[in-house]
Amino acid sequence: MAKTFSKDDVASHSKTDSLWVVIDEDVYDLTKFQDEHPGGKKILQRVAGKDASKQFWKYHNEGILKKFQGRLQVGSLNTKKVIAQPAPAPAKEAAPKPPKPAPKTTAPPKEESEPQEPFGDLIPFADPSWYQGYHSPYFNETHAALRAEVRQWVESEIEPYVTEWDEAKQVPDRIYKQMGERGYLAGLLGGKFPVNLTPHRVQAVPPEQWDLFHEMLVTDEISRVGSGGFVWNLIGGFGIGGPPLLRHGKKALVERIMPGILAGDKRICLAITEPDAGSDVANLTCEAKLSEDGKHYIVNGEKKWITNGVWADYFTTAVRTGKPGMNGISVLLIERESGGVSTRRMDCQGVWSSGTTYITFEDVKVPVENLIGKENQGFKVIMTNFNHERVGIIIQSLRFARVCYEESMKYAHKRRTFGKKLIDHPVIRMKLAHMARQIEASYNWMENVIYQCQCMEETEAMLKLGGAIAGLKAQATTTFEFCAREASQIFGGLSYSRGGQGGKIERLYRDVRAYAIPGGSEEIMLDLSMRQSLRVHQMFGMKL
């Protein structure tokens, strides 16, 4: 049982050589910590032996206590009531049991779309409305169980450390490994759960019930940490490099490569962009020439801005095997251990821990068995991948926009200026309202798009949804950018310096560009949304 102390016990530790404080009825020994306290030791000495809850919450956010509690807490006040804990979010070992077979999520009959139990902090618009007891046709109890499972993992093992990892520009390998062991990597490939390629399973959801809304939830919940670098470290390469191999690779290649990746032991990335070819994929120049014996391609060329490239074992690479233009492109799986692959980390404005990379291929010998799809028909492989990539960017951007909103809402309730809380200033409420309306409108569009993806076969989705997804990508990234800016105005100087209370906002503000540009820049997305939708609707018999 945890130790308990009276207020007098705590008061007797009011000197620098024994400095205790109370925060929320828990007792902390800060004697050794005072010298390393970023806010200084004097400020701690002024509250030594006292209840410092009010002062603490003025300067810190929740992550700090989670991070330091284990090290600094020595007990609680004897007056502290033991509050019945809400049903604990499950630890890995005790992850929620697979629920009974759930109704098919795509079109539940009306009486089965009962709302799920409220979940999270219940701040309006800080989470999707189905988290807050509102009805939804898309989510059932398997989604709720998965949400609890991922959130518990993220809050205990990830969130307190994300700032450190971002500054260090890397994430410990064990987190990616856990993504594999928890079955999340296998669930993020944009389709059915690949039971034949991995023994790992998601504890909260039986594989046969896995759907695109589960996939969305994993990405959405890990994005709550408010770091594009972190999310991309885990899934930035995998989520776009893996699906082409899975869908278009030869069976033997898939079975040789995929299990190691899905276990979290190996990493894959997507290498398309070049120093001179970005959104205009048809112009890429990295060449692959068939060897005289016809057994290998010899690859030479450069790739730039490749997420996860520095750590990747495999590169799903677009190469030129034929004539200029889109009909001369193929996709190859290049293995680092073949030799001739050099990677160097690029210094970028944002997404620091994602490992943005410059790659050179010099006479790399790639077996012809590693061709993904057909020779000179790689453009189709790349195009079918774009919807999945863009939906990933949309999910993350919209959660990051929510993080900006949520952090601002919380801060606006504690920071006082001109005699009142920020939330009591109409100008601040106006900012929050403009954030919320854009987030909700975009998120509801996203749910609809994901539902359409779920109902359509891949090629049909590529054609029919390409335009909408492109438009929604632009909508999501402009919403994210708007929210990052407004949150920054609300936080003021705290979002200009790194770390601390405004740390997430400062980081997301830098990460925004990494969402607005890659995967198709906003300008190209908006134009494509019109061209593609018009083309498709012409086929439907559109009348103008």
Ligand code: HEM
């Ligand atoms: C368990 C006890 C405490 C821990 C672990 C802790 C930890 C930290 C950390 C890590 C920071 C860096 C900024 C951040 O990441 O938020 C910080 C800043 C700060 N802390 Fe504490 N602190 C504690 C108690 C207190 C108390 C009791 C006070 C006030 C009486 C205080 C006042 C401050 C101030 C003024 C800053 C600077 C804030 C800024 O840069 O705007 N801290 N603290």
